Amino acid sequence: MKGKKTGGRQKGTPNKDNPIRGYLLAHSIKYFQPNPLNPDGMSDFEKDLLRMLPEDRVTAEIRILKHHTSELKSVDMDMTLADHVETIDERLARLALEDEDDSAG
Template sequence: MALGKKTGGRQKGTPNKENPLKGYIRSHSMAYFEPRNRKDEKTGKEFVASDFELDMAALAADDRVAAELRLLKFHMPEMKAIDMDMTVSEAGKTIEDRLAELAGEDDE
């Protein structure tokens, strides 16, 4: 098989098949975050807010922070932990030996 040559499957540029359920879920989710005109039942004042904003405001502060942190996982890449070995393998060298090595001097 030649590298880089397409031998089967869909033609280049063919769009994915429409999925009605996926479209419904996307529109429902977008509506949850869409700001709408509302009226405060107690004061009668009008304001603009999404269902998401109202739900967040109804949460206790610690629950609101926990929800924000969970949502951030969808917007920020998660950093991976890195293991690093910090042991020194030159235990037999003195500081004079190390300085001489850095200066480029040979032990002759």
Template sequence: MAKGKKTGGRQKGTPNKENPLKGYLRAHSLAYFEPRVQTDPVTGGLREIQRQRLTQDAEGNVYKVIDLIPLTDSKGNPVTMSDFEADMIALNPNERVNAELRLLEFHTPKMKAVEVDMDVRGSVTTIEDRLRELCGESDEDEDD
């Protein structure tokens, strides 16, 4: 191999090949986070999302209840929000917090544990003691 000269391989500055699958996934992901008018994709009418919750009756029986939440404003018009935001509304508070925490992992750096093994030996010395030591004087010389 010649030193200092490139003799083969890809030329400098050549971009990577486009991967169709990666391009599709990137476009799909971006569309998921872009705001749009929330209408039902099948009927074209108002979109409702389902939120599940547990409820307990007077006898102690636990039931799963599904609430339908319409994605409309105060006038009954469809709201403009991303599909991500609509999906977050559908989650119960505990699931929503877990989803937010998992997403934060992609935006915050991971902290590494640092292990410190120190061994401190010696006595406590003041600045004056250190200066005397550097000048070659001792405490006994000062008493004279």
């Protein structure tokens, strides 16, 4: 039957509380916010980045960016070009002939 629920939760039933999810969310927010105990008030994230080697820092930032930017998909295209490029004069002459043929017929 289309459109009729046959099992599972009732519509509008909230998700169960997950204490681990709440802890991780709170920890993440705290990790990225400025910390007055760090030099220059930087976040723990920034402090950890400064401890890393430059190549490891770039790798870490690229991995983080993957969560914030959409991934582009490749597109196949057929870019076949014609051997003859019609000039403006040639096109006008062709259109004039087509117009004459339409008028005569």
